[in-house]
Amino acid sequence: MVSDSPGKRVGKGTVFVKVEVCKGCAYCIEFCPADCLRFSRNYNAKGYHYPVLAKPELCVGCNTCGQYCPDFAIMGMRYKDIDALEATKSAVNDDDRSGAEAPGRKS
């Protein structure tokens, strides 16, 4: 399962954190407009605290956290976009990365 099952959803969006990539800088936590992230009590293998969605009901999936992250370790997504993506994923072939924000390298 790649995302929360609809029954578990409490907000409009969610975040995906690559725990081992995070350097614990707190940019995401500080600048989240909904103030819904906090550091985990736990450390990653490098010894940094990483963010968790402490108030999932407040997350709107705006990806402001992801836009600040210097290490590309966190990404916010709206459930609406996740669902649309998964619908197209099962319909279309895999390397079509649809979604407004994924133009990638054109050649």
Add this chain to the structure above:
Amino acid sequence: MNPTEIMVSDADEKDVDTSRVAPIENPVLSMLRQDRLPHIWCPGCGIGTVVNCFSRALMSSGHDMNNVAVVSGIGCTGRVAGYMNLDSFHTTHGRSIPFATGLRLANPGLKVVVFSGDGDLFAIGGNHFLHAARRNLDMLIVCVNNFTYGMTGGQVAPTTPLKSTQSTMPFGNFEPPMNLPFVADAAGASYVARWTVFHIRQLVRAMKEGMEHKGFSFIEIMSPCPTLYLRRNKLGDGVDQVRYFKEHSVLKNGANTQDVAITATDPIVVGTFVERERPTWLDSRNAQLTATLGDRFVPYGGQNVQK
């Protein structure tokens, strides 16, 4: 937010599994050489955020990425060239602009972006900066100003604020810092802006504007160097500095660049300060030689444009 609040962590994996896999890869990564990640920048360093913004500016610019090149000098910021998934060049210290000049003139179809530090562009490379601006060479200069020589251990830079201590200024800096937008403006740059690492959306827009602008574009980005500037000056962590930028910036588009010097007490002036039209170096050269030589001169557009 109060810094200590950040550490509160009642929620944990039992509530939300944050380590689950996203349905798509972070789109920003398509602009980066992923085999080189994680990058070398310290926790709380702002350079990664600037690269994040630059990647998104590239993605939404609509340019063919085979037609964009990044040139960097030496320094922590100079490492950017090595991480971009583009044709990129990591040149010698201070020489990113001469290299970019040759690249651009040999191939005028190319979008050339110079990405480097305050020391690289304004200390050892200052002379090149002045003349490229004077000539209005068509390129974008992205300068990450972290007020120090990060890579070599925090020596005093031409941007270090007065009274700050640095490894080569242990008793406080007494050399007045440069006002970078003023220097760029005075030398003839035709697009000049300043933002900070806090201003991610404005920065993406400015980077796109700077790439589209015909002529010499300069963007100064104030960025935290927690390891060698902030710690030595007891200014907290990277996030504290970015919060400071947020709280102390004032937007003044079109501000007189003479009035935008960074001081310890004044608000930080951000915005687009200069946007003017001037013929680029290539346009001026073509016009001048056509005027004197007439038909005997074939205007130069470069190898991709005409023979």
